[in-house]
Amino acid sequence: MRAVTWQGKEKMEVTTVSDPIIQEPTDMIIQITATAICGSDLHLYHHGSAVLEKDYVVGHEPMGIVVETGKEVKKVKKGDRVVIPFNISCGHCHFCTHDMESQCDNSNPNPDVDYGGLFGFGKVNGNYPGGQAEYLRVPFADTSSFVVPESNLPDEKVLFLSDIVPTAWWSVENSQVKPGDTVIVLGSGPVGLLAQKFAKMKGAERVIAVDCIAHRIEHSAKTEGVETFNFMEADKPGKALKELTNGGADVVIDCVGMDGVESKTSEKLLNTLSPQMGTIAPLKTAIECVKKFGTVQMTGVYLSPAAFFPLNELFSRNVVLKSGQAPVVHLMPKLYDMISNDVFDPTEIITHVLPLEKASEAYQMFDEKADHNIKTILKP
Numbered sequence: 001m002r003a004v005t006w007q008g009k010e011k012m013e014v015t016t017v018s019d020p021i022i023q024e025p026t027d028m029i030i031q032i033t034a035t036a037i038c039g040s041d042l043h044l045y046h047h048g049s050a051v052l053e054k055d056y057v058v059g060h061e062p063m064g065i066v067v068e069t070g071k072e073v074k075k076v077k078k079g080d081r082v083v084i085p086f087n088i089s090c091g092h093c094h095f096c097t098h099d100m101e102s103q104c105d106n107s108n109p110n111p112d113v114d115y116g117g118l119f120g121f122g123k124v125n126g127n128y129p130g131g132q133a134e135y136l137r138v139p140f141a142d143t144s145s146f147v148v149p150e151s152n153l154p155d156e157k158v159l160f161l162s163d164i165v166p167t168a169w170w171s172v173e174n175s176q177v178k179p180g181d182t183v184i185v186l187g188s189g190p191v192g193l194l195a196q197k198f199a200k201m202k203g204a205e206r207v208i209a210v211d212c213i214a215h216r217i218e219h220s221a222k223t224e225g226v227e228t229f230n231f232m233e234a235d236k237p238g239k240a241l242k243e244l245t246n247g248g249a250d251v252v253i254d255c256v257g258m259d260g261v262e263s264k265t266s267e268k269l270l271n272t273l274s275p276q277m278g279t280i281a282p283l284k285t286a287i288e289c290v291k292k293f294g295t296v297q298m299t300g301v302y303l304s305p306a307a308f309f310p311l312n313e314l315f316s317r318n319v320v321l322k323s324g325q326a327p328v329v330h331l332m333p334k335l336y337d338m339i340s341n342d343v344f345d346p347t348e349i350i351t352h353v354l355p356l357e358k359a360s361e362a363y364q365m366f367d368e369k370a371d372h373n374i375k376t377i378l379k380p
């Protein structure tokens with residue numbers, strides 16, 4: 001089959017790989033109809049050598065049609081239309097039965113780590129080749145899938161249930177945004193834009209979107225109707241945001257992560273001796289602009305230790321830091337209902353729908369935020 005594979009730093013290419021097969025009686029194989037590129041794939045694009053081998057199939061936001069099921073698959077049937085969550089969830093461990101599927105005890109056989117498995121993130125993360133491909137092997141098929149009810153909803157409406165819609169929802173719930181709050185969302189990428197929408201939906205009085213890319217800032221203002229702040233225009237963005245919110249926001253949600261950009265570049269010099277990958281500038285900004293006793297939600301991904309992390313700032317201002325991979329599986333049915341009842345429209349962020357064969361160009365465009373790109377869907 002054809003699949004997007006990691007070929008080295010900043011090289012994602014469509015190559016021919018062997019078709020996936022059923023390995024366990026609880027597996028299924030799906031034929032992919034749509035699959036998205038995520039900010040998390042950009043971390044692999046830049047730092048893939050940390051977790052991937054050459055030729056590894058990437059992608060964790062797929063959906064499609066079930067073509068084959070293992071003997072012990074009960075709920076899902078051949079022909080079903082399914083969205084596959086990025087968390088691989090066994091469905092019966094403590095974490096899977098308590099809405100914490102991203103920490104499933106049984107989906108990551110790597111003995112060196114203690115967290116759940118993920119599609120498209122190499123052996124470290126359980127060795128599950130990803131979903132930017134024509135076919136995908138889905139382990140724990142009954143629980144690592146959402147069967148789309150019969151409807152006229154196109155793939156574009158339901159695909160983001162695989163990750164960014166529930167991730168943004170969870171980010172807002174996990175950080176306990178409440179009516180009247182001031183919320184700063186760092187990043188107006190796909191995750192940030194949805195977090196801005198959901199923060200407003202939860203009753204936040206003031207939502208401030210922070211980015212430096214003109215078309216994304218504009219999207220925040222026009223489509224999400226929130227205040228905007230271009231961090232490149234400030235010498236000290238954290239300080240400026242704290243002033244703008246009269247002492248800081250109740251909640252700051254970092255939807256940027258390690259591949260964010262810094263307004264002033266000093267961190268690289270400081271970190272030459274540490275194992276840090278990428279930057280922690282967004283997280284530092286978040287800690288600076290949150291209110292005393294406020295909450296910083298770290299949704300953006302950071303994949304390495306960081307030597308100059310401002311632990312003292314957290315401590316001295318009683319800041320709560322929450323983080324992690326979003327547990328998305330239990331949120332899919334509820335968010336599907338919201339989409340099918342037109343409570344919100346996840347297609348607003350789609351700027352490009354391209355054939356899978358164009359993946360290499362699509363990655364470059366997403367990384368450069370070129371051609372007004374926000375979210376790209378690939379179709380095999």
Ligand SMILES: NC(=O)c1ccc[n+]([C@@H]2O[C@H](COP(=O)([O-])OP(=O)(O)OC[C@H]3O[C@@H](n4cnc5c(N)ncnc54)[C@H](O)[C@@H]3O)[C@@H](O)[C@H]2O)c1
Pocket residue numbers: 038039040041042043163164167186187188189190191192210211212213216231255256257258259260261262263281282285298299300301324325326327
């Ligand atoms: N925790 C989870 O479960 C989970 C799930 C999905 C995605 N993510 C992570 O969420 C993050 C966002 O994903 P995305 O798809 O929206 O990616 P994206 O790269 O498209 O969006 C990031 C945005 O942040 C902006 N940005 C860069 N530096 C910044 C800074 N210093 N301050 C403010 N904004 C800055 C960029 O211009 C960009 O628009 C990524 O780190 C991704 O890995 C986490």
Ligand SMILES: [Zn+2]
Pocket residue numbers: 038039040041060061086163164
């Ligand atoms: Zn994703």
Ligand SMILES: [Zn+2]
Pocket residue numbers: 089090091092093094095096103104105106107
């Ligand atoms: Zn489990």
